[in-house]
Amino acid sequence: MDKxxxxxxxxxxxxxxxxxxxxxxxxxxxxxxxxxxxxxxTNVPNLADMGTMSALLRSLGAEVTxxxxxxxxxxxxxxxxxxxxxxxxxxxxxxxxxxxxxxxxRDGAGTVSxxxxxxxxxxPVDLHLKGxxxxxxxxxxxxxxxxATVPRSVNGGRLRGVSYRFPFVSxxxxxxxxxxxxxxxxxxxxxxxxxxxxxxxLANCLIGMGARIEGAGTSTIEIEGVEALSGTExxxxxxxxxxxxxxxxxxxxGGDVTLQGGALSLVSTLAEALDxxxxxxxxxxxxxxxxxxxxAIKPVSLTTEPFPGYxxxxxxxxxxxxxxxxxxxxxxxxxxENRFMHVPELTRMGAKIDIVGSTATVTGVxxxxxxxxxxxxxxxxxxxxxxxxxxxxxxxxxxxxxxxRGYERVEEKLRACGAQIERITGDDHE
Ligand code: EPZ
Numbered sequence: 395m396d397k398x399x400x401x402x403x404x405x406x407x408x409x410x411x412x413x414x415x416x417x418x419x420x421x422x423x424x425x426x427x428x429x430x431x432x433x434x435x436t437n438v439p440n441l442a443d444m445g446t447m448s449a450l451l452r453s454l455g456a457e458v459t460x461x462x463x464x465x466x467x468x469x470x471x472x473x474x475x476x477x478x479x480x481x482x483x484x485x486x487x488x489x490x491x492x493x494x495x496x497x498x499x500r501d502g503a504g505t506v507s508x509x510x511x512x513x514x515x516x517x518p519v520d521l522h523l524k525g526x527x528x529x530x531x532x533x534x535x536x537x538x539x540x541x542a543t544v545p546r547s548v549n550g551g552r553l554r555g556v557s558y559r560f561p562f563v564s565x566x567x568x569x570x571x572x573x574x575x576x577x578x579x580x581x582x583x584x585x586x587x588x589x590x591x592x593x594x595x596l597a598n599c600l601i602g603m604g605a606r607i608e609g610a611g612t613s614t615i616e617i618e619g620v621e622a623l624s625g626t627e628x629x630x631x632x633x634x635x636x637x638x639x640x641x642x643x644x645x646x647x648g649g650d651v652t653l654q655g656g657a658l659s660l661v662s663t664l665a666e667a668l669d670x671x672x673x674x675x676x677x678x679x680x681x682x683x684x685x686x687x688x689x690a691i692k693p694v695s696l697t698t699e700p701f702p703g704y705x706x707x708x709x710x711x712x713x714x715x716x717x718x719x720x721x722x723x724x725x726x727x728x729x730x731e732n733r734f735m736h737v738p739e740l741t742r743m744g745a746k747i748d749i750v751g752s753t754a755t756v757t758g759v760x761x762x763x764x765x766x767x768x769x770x771x772x773x774x775x776x777x778x779x780x781x782x783x784x785x786x787x788x789x790x791x792x793x794x795x796x797x798x799r800g801y802e803r804v805e806e807k808l809r810a811c812g813a814q815i816e817r818i819t820g821d822d823h824e
Pocket of ligand 1: 489566567706772
């Protein structure tokens with residue numbers, strides 16, 4: 395397994411290009427299942443998860459070609475040759491569940507392995523399943539798979555429009571039901587829907603295919619089902635989590651970096667937090683420019699919430715910055731039950747962090763010390779790298795396959811801004 399070695403202490407200066415959004419691209423890829431026409435995505439990031447989703451879609455009968463140099467992906471699902479999303483693929487990536495809604499909408503049948511938990515929590519899919527049942531699907535859960543069908547007694551095997559209120563906000567469940575509703579018979583209202591920019595991007599793509607959708611980005615989305623959807627060409631939005639992660643880099647090293655392709659509207663809550671922490675964040679024609687205003691890092695407390703609140707995917711990164719603040723901050727994680735696994739690793743680097751329940755109290759220290767640390771999940775791994783950029787000495791982050799799921803060419807992007815960072819290619823069995 396690869397490792398990344400970083401020697402801290404160099405303020406970063408330069409420009410970092412922001413790639414297309416992983417969390418927009420994954421549901422967008424599953425939208426290809428909704429049509430038998432050709433479907434193209436541009437600004438596609440070159441990440442491990444894109445490969446996993448491509449393999450899953452191919453196993454269902456899709457033709458998928460991903461030109462990584464051109465950042466372009468062409469998909470075509472002439473017909474679903476297999477309605478089975480196998481455990482071997484699903485266990486690697488939770489977003490695999492997003493093929494279920496489109497399969498039911500397209501063919502009235504689909505079988506998907508239950509995803510199983512992951513490092514940051516149990517992450518069940520009960521909201522996805524309850525919503526699809528409300529739309530007329532019959533679900534049979536056995537041997538770790540959900541076998542879903544739309545009985546012929548329901549509109550001749552076609553999902554029905556429904557008014558469905560989510561008991562709490564779920565990004566994935568909103569995406570699954572949004573896609574299913576585009577081909578359902580009648581109108582669907584999704585209440586207490588997720589409002590993330592990735593939902594808006596998916597809705598815009600579906601509208602480009604002929605779907606009738608109102609209210610994406612608000613907590614109530616109305617979809618009027620249509621008979622069929624056409625193909626489309628759609629550009630994936632910029633990755634606001636990659637953007638936010640790299641905004642922390644000049645903040646923690648004391649440098650001055652411009653994030654190309656970044657827009658304040660994608661990260662306004664983080665920008666407010668960084669402003670309170672003593673950073674200058676400004677929209678420029680070249681992108682988002684981030685630097686320290688006058689040297690100090692001020693403590694900032696935050697609680698993660700669904701969009702437009704503070705993003706849970708940016709919690710670990712802000713915590714890394716707060717370990718060097720001149721004061722104490724509290725960080726409360728409300729979305730996932732176990733998303734503090736970066737804490738023991740940051741502590742090994744000299745951070746002072748106490749956890750009580752879902753709240754971490756971070757007492758700023760004068761300096762972090764480089765150490766060998768282990769990545770446990772995608773966003774924990776980038777927070778360790780950010781800490782390593784500021785720590786005295788060398789930090790070696792192991793198990794960076796977590797990092798490669800969500801950050802394209804991370805060491806190249808940081809090295810281009812002066813970071814002393816390199817990838818150590820390891821053997822797979824290590
Ligand atoms: C999406 O995951 C993102 N992944 C996550 O990013 C992100 O952290 C999360 O939304 C919250 O913003 C993708 O978009 C591919 P949820 P998702 O459904 O859809 C619980 C990253 O780092 N829940 O909004 O799985 C769930 O366990 C990843 O890029 C249920 O209980 O998140 C969690 O505690 C990590 N039942 C909470 O709701 C359900 O049926 C929010 O989950 C669904 C979710």
